Amino acid sequence: MGGTSTSTFVIRWINFLTMILAILVVGFGFWMSTHNDECRRSLTIPVMALGGVIFLISLAGFVGAWKSISCLLWTYLIMLFVVLVAIMVFTVLAFIITNTGTGHAVAGSKYKEYRLQDYSSWFVKQLNDTDKWIHLRSCLVKSDDCNSLSKRYKTLKQYKLADLTPIESGCCRPPAECGYPALNASTFDLSYHPVSTNVDCKLYKNDRSLRCYDCNSCKAGVAQYMKTEWRVVAIFNVVLFVILSFVYFVGCCARRHAGGSDSKVPGR
Template sequence: MGMGTSTFVIRWINFLTMLLAVAVIIFGVWMSTHHDGCRRSLTLPVLGLGGFIFVVSIVGFLGALKKNSILLWIYLILLFIILIAILVFTVLAFIVTNSGSGHTVAGLRYKEYQLKDYSSWFLKQLNNTNNWKRLKTCLVKSDDCNNLANKYKTLKSYKSAKLTPIESGCCRPPSECGYPAVNASYYDLSFHPISSNKDCKLYRNSRSIKCYNCASCKAGVAQYMKTEWRVVAIFNVALFVILSIIYFVGCCARRNAAGNHLKA
């Protein structure tokens, strides 16, 4: 690849990623203004990501603009670190999400989930008291359980609904408990549970309690995280390929810049 072509490509790619980094930083600042602690907790990671992308982009942009082999070396090293980080995270994500799935229940369209089915990493994170306390606060504030009665006006529509893993695990008691459903957000707890499952005694109709302390809720969160991580992992594979191509172009630009410097 020629000197002019490689530096032109690197220059414009990094100009666009600089704009992306600024957008990420603005998004992080916007998140910091929220009263919701769940969103505010992501502020520093988002700002850190935006700042890192901006630094890498400006180093690559200036290196290509000035045809400076030193800056291009630094850019390639930083890009290589990013590639390794993406590769490691993607491999771990596929390993962690390799186990765990829902169980079908007769007469229901949705599945129920059991925590023991998931990887030991998920078990460790979700059984950590502090981690679950933060997650539970977010779940209580969310509309996943609070809006069920509005989404499903009749008991028939509720029973035939295809609930999400969190709605299935956190908003209702496990089916094996045998509690009759009065509506989408209320169960008759005067009925003696037919199962020894501890979740049966933990469930309450209160909006702030529901089944948020249940193992089934943790399993529902694990299933949700598994799905999200799989999507991120697949995206990372595509991102890894794109960044590898950019890395190759950057190597060409660096080599051409070094050759141009020696000729000068």
């Protein structure tokens, strides 16, 4: 019975540590929510939900080992395997989706511009969904992304040297190819005839509620933000997958060892 007790001890404490890990995952999701406004929390709830699921699975493994409930231990191993597969699938898809799209340099400026067609078809489909974009657009209008630019950058020189975020670059100003002279960080001289056929040139307005929120460049800026967020979560998932794989391996070995020890008891 020594092998069985040792195995259950290992499973019990490895799952106790995994419960702590699950709390950290939930904490990571909470951190994401506090560092983003409601417009940019697409992965916050899934991350926190994942942490909650891992916690419940680990709790099942802990209780199963503590009370020596075999069916609970098997349920724990099966559910942990399912979670590992789900994490692996999501992570692979996340890396595939975020493998395209990058910023384009703007002459004489530090910031970059983004083009919607550079991003994955999945991102484009999500952002071209009318209902979803209406919600995102209303959030962007209410946010300080564009409204605070003139306060942060008092001169045009400061503005051109500013490291604008993708959303600030895409939603708060017309594309550089339009040729509109900047009067300040939030106003452009629209009396000039645009030198480009880009439809965004006609969509841009100086009005605080309009800006370039209906532009493809704005959607591209959001796509770049989503790409960065998804890539961070994907990297986090890789680390999580490695840790949980180790936990699963230890749990399987301990369970097998316990089963082997139990089968030898009658023959003593």
